[in-house]
Amino acid sequence: MSNRLTGVIIFLLVLLLILVLLNIALGSVYIPFPEILSTLSGHAIENEGWRNIIIQFRVPKAITAVLVGSGLGISGLLMQTLFRNPLAGPFVLGISSGASLGVAIAILAGMSLGFGLTQMGIGGAWILTVSASLGAILVLGIVVLVSLKVQDSMSLLIIGLMFGSATGAVVTVLQFFSKAESIQAYLVWTFGSLGGVTWQELEVFLPVVLIGLVVSFFMSKTLNALLLGDNYARSLGVDIKRARLMIIIVTAILAGTITAFCGPIAFIGIAIPHITRLIFNTSNHRILFPMVILCGAILMLICDIIAQIPGQQYTLPINAVTSVFGAPLVIMLVMRRKNFSKTFVK
């Protein structure tokens, strides 16, 4: 590893730490920074309300932001390499559409049956998570079956897109027959949210995402071989079908879990791998993996800080912020690099 790379990693780690602290420090309620530090270091502070806000809300939210950014970044990278397509992202296989369908059924169909989630309080959040997971798992199962049938990855990509459209259509039909309030409840879910994940949920969320990240790092050698295309990869001893299956499952677990807990977070998954490749100008997955994890976490924390609009009562939908803030960043990086398209194909 070169010195420059080590330097960049240290810089990003420091930046990450600062952003985590900033993310916890800023919010709708003003809490003095020293109080935050002493709470985080385990000391008691006078204001029990502040302590509650920090421990019960802000810390889980910061952890969630880190997990979402890195998890979606990695699954986007996996999909872009598998499909050799710069437009691929974590959701091309229809994972988020499946989750949306599950949630739509829970909210829209559930309400018309008379048990609105809003009346169910805490339990309602779990129902959303479970139904999103079920939807994602359903789509994952179908995609895996299809992937065993089709020969080339490109067909799989098209089929995934078709799944997305079909499930989207079902959601539309459900909306058509639903009341305005339940449609709004569903819409709010599609905006995405980092703030809803509790410590209890983190007990599931954190290990699943970590396992996904570790497994994907183990695949970096295979992914590098896949850069050369299926034929070369096979000639290097890669079992293409098995590799494809592993990539799909890991992506689905990462993207599916994140969508289940936080809603369909757009843009990050496609943008982070590009941003990382543009900054480090490499396609080597052994370098890209740690960098995507760091950059994903950093960008997500920044977006969340912006979404909070420090000092205000409002919270912007995180999906809007990721695109509004992220799109100009990607455009800037693409414009700065000449022959951008050449970074993908030779």
Add this chain to the structure above:
Amino acid sequence: MSGPGNHISIELRGLTIGYRKGNLELKILQNLNASLHKGELVCLVGENGVGKSTLLRTLSGVQPPLSGEVRIKNRPLGEISTQEMAKMISLVLTDRIFAGNLSVRELVALGRHPYTNWLGNLTKEDHNKINWAMEITGTQTLEDQLISELSDGQFQKTLIARALAQDSEMIILDEPTAHLDVVNKIVILKLLKDLATETGRSILMATHELELGIQIADSLWMAYKHAEMITGTPEDLILDGAFSKMVDHDTIHFDDLHGRFEVVSDTSRLCTLSGEKSLYYLTKNALKRKGWNVTNKETDVSITAEKLEKGNQWHIRTKEKEKQAGTIREMLEILNNV
């Protein structure tokens, strides 16, 4: 290690290749018998669509044969695992690569994939092999360049270096000279020839460079659309008329003596020609293009090419008059009016 067949890298026995769709068999090439010997360079030639790529895919184990047998190092292809194959055969394909921002060194290093641990860590031996592969292909000065910045010739050399780093006895190449200019074509073919001779690699290459192939290949595999594949030393194949068989056009003729295809002119007028060697050949070429055949018999037109201090000169004698030309173009213009 000794024993019959050990010097044979790849052997085809009654091999039929093609595609299977349900119960239907689409046969592309039938009853192929050939062998690639250790340290030999073999060119697989044949017109577009004859099935060269299908044959290469079958030999590299991507596509199952319809019938017959492929033996790699005297073992049936079907019994060799993908991982084992990776250490026996490396490929150079025309596939596009989805990573313009890989460096030359990183691309070559991917050839070590079958030998590295689960993380892909390179050992000292791996680095030695990578360095050797780049050195022998003349790509070591490019090692930090990104492959998107390479010329077609440099890129092809890098792909060959990657195949060498894979440390396999056999290398299979699909049209490695496809987009190259003449000089780079020769450089690549010379490189492959040297690799076969000096490193004992067995090289099978599908190519359209028939004329260069005749010059450098130890053996040619000639595939035809409606006939059996013929294999042999280029000169033997010329003597057997295998090349004339390749073209059934009236307008193309295979020149046995020079081992090349020539365009047959429609009209044929006769002239005599004399002159210094290189001038003689160039003049003859130009005459041929314009429908003049050079003969030894007495004719109405005779041409003498001379190398003078002030430049070249051509004397054109006809029955009526004698004219001089300073360039071949002028000479042809004079002949046009004869």
